[in-house]
Amino acid sequence: MRPDVRHALLALALVASGARAAAPADQFAQAYPIKATPGAPAYVVPLPQDAYSWTRPERALADVVVVDATGQQVPSGLYQPLQSVSRPVTLRLPLLAVPPAEAGSPGPRIERSTNGDIVIQPGNDNGPALVKEWLIDARTPINLSQITFPPTQVSDGADAQLDNVSIDVSDDLQSWTSLIRQATILSMGRGGNASDVSTVKIEGATGRYFRVRIVSGSVHWATAGEATATLAGRVEEKLGADDSVRQWLDVQPTRSTSSGQGVDYDYELPAALPINALRLKRGSDAVARVDAASLEGDHLSESLGTLVVTAAQGDDNTTLTIPAGRRQALRLHSATPLRDPPQLALGWVPDRLVFLPEGQAPYRLLAGSRAASRPAWPIADALAGLRKQQPEGWRPTEASTGPGERLAGEDALAAPNAPFDWTRVILWVVLGLGVLVVGGMAVSLLRKPPTGPREDP
Template sequence: MGKLSMIAVGLCTTLAVWAQETPADFTTQVPLAVSGNGPWYRLELPLAVQLAARQADLSDVRVFNAAGEPQAYALSRQTSERTESRNITDVKWFPLYASDTRDASPGVTMKATTAGTLVEIKPSSGAKPGKQVLRGWVLDASAIKAPLQQLSLDWSRDHEGFQRFSIEASDDLQHWESWGDGQVARLSFADERVEQHDVSLPGQSARYLRLMWQGQAAPRLTSAKLVSASSSSLPLPLVWSQPLAGSRLKAGEYSWQLPVGLNVERLRVELKQPNTLAPVTLAGRRDSQQAWQPLSNGLLYRLTQNGQDVVQDELRLPGQVVNQLKLQVDERGGGLGVEAPALRFAVRATQLVFLARGEPPFTLALGNASVKAANLPLSTLIPDYSAARVKALGQATLSTEVVVKSPAVVAPTEAGTDWKKLGLWAVLLLGVAALGGMAYSLLRKPPVAR
């Protein structure tokens, strides 16, 4: 029976070697350059990689060394585990007055306690006397220690329309850093009320926020909330596609075919014409055989206010895999035109970490609709895994750009002669025949006389 075991082991080894994947099994191969401390390296996969893959979950991504040997790897769309909690904090607000709406920076004196809590804002000694205009607000975020992710405002009901303001951050009430612009709105449209209260923040820490209305008086705030989360639990950023052309199905209805199935999290619809106002409903599906599933709805607009364009052209999606998108527009607002607008989509950036084994150069390979997933959990790939440890790993980058050879998922090839598969079956059948012959010969031997 020892010979039988040896043959079985040899047969399994042969089959394993024959069945091992090689770079040639994938439609796209891109050389990698590595730097920093190994043997683990992390690679930020650009969107082009996801478009060149043939499986939406990137199960067909591999890394090979110079000898064509596959490397152990892990995939992650997060810097760590998914966000555990989001803290929502009601904060105090203090008014900022100026002599007119053109005053970019009102002269004020701000006082805070030793703990950082803001207690008073009053006009500075050099402030102009006379009637004062409410120009903005200072928010006290000194009690929040985590990075700020989102601002949510509510204001008096007698202020309809758009509220556009600048956002600045400070830790000492003296030096202010720009955090960009914010925009909220309260609109009445077609017997419906549309309200937008939330503004995204850059995910940084600050004790104080200063909101300054641009070219108009600020409304009276009735509520101010800040959403914060720890930096170690933040997801990787979104990556945006190039404009994607669509088609018009009928009046007020447009569709787009994505290059591959993707976990889309956000869309940006091109609004070419000024004074566009369009309530929309978005649906998606995996293929044309499935029914459309609702994904999102909202109000898209591009309006002129105080000589500036006020634009809301994005829709948030739940992040499920879709291949096709359909947008239905309520044309009572004027619609989006005869031609389908261009569309940009955003997906979550993906990080690949691999354990370098063998000699470089290493190659990223992808593009195979039939292979099975081979990635490991990060905690398995890196025994003492932590988010801080991942950030300290060596870096891998693409040496050349990824070229997407086909905009659609590769269909299974037509039935033909698969010599590799026939060879595997031949080896298997020969092995089984050899095992059977040996077993038969052993059974036919006469028993040994004792």
């Protein structure tokens, strides 16, 4: 092959590959540059407000992707923040003695205070009987792995003290679940060099309250709150730092119509935003009560609740939390006429996309497409793997977007043109050819001389 031909084919291949890399951008309405600090293993970026005007609610944000500098998509998906993180703890907690009850008399009453603390009210005057039951308040639900008891007093002259204990768990001090039916603990006396055996291993135990009962033996733990047990396990710590901040958008009614004795106020939103709260501010009316609903066209589609504001509310506003969902239009109905239209603010939390920085930076967020979709990347699995490699409590690095850049605009959302129907054309061509063939045959027959015998005059 000649060198100039090889060069031409190479150039053609480069052009074709560049066109393929840039093809996704041609199918999207809007692009936003992503500002991110280099070097992070994953990034999370919130969708800007105007991106919602290009995405269709029925597509559930599948028409939002992240691309690198060459236009190729990088792994991305909707971000689901961790609600909590599990961390190991070791707690040293008091053993609360439950007074023994005398035969025939009511036993002690065990209750919880308003903050959940254990309150033990004896049922009779405590006698000299040994305590057989102890309670432990972990203050928070703990997934217990082991519990270590204090040593007990060994009888004079004995080398060791053996005791068997059972352990139960509860969340309310009423219903108990058995964890250990019988475990042996050992306290050494003056003989031998062996150490005490006071740790009991536990599996599958999660709860706040633990009950220890002496099955056999007699422990001499302190009964005035000095005795302590050591609990080891893991607790779930709620994460609030990873939650998105609610934003507020003030909207004005686009029209008002009489409805019975009241008035309907319709609000057209700038985009189908994921609204989760409504806030109403009182105008010059002493009191206002409105019923909120979402609109689909001219019809009510979902009742959202009632908002009431009065002059005695201090800041003159009230907030109604509603199920999160994308809504394009709302209606407030007041059963009584209002002096001023309701002043409505919409609370919404931007959706966030998490992406892995493959390819070449800088990255862009593309939004709005009828044809293109984001693949089902295994993002959840990727984040789970990263969390195992990173320090406890790790989360993707925050990124932001710059001003939007128009790409295909409305053309990316428009339905594709119907393919040209060649059937009619082919049919007319065939009919025309048929007419020409028949006409040619007729002309040929008319021009052909007669072949029969001629008669003499």
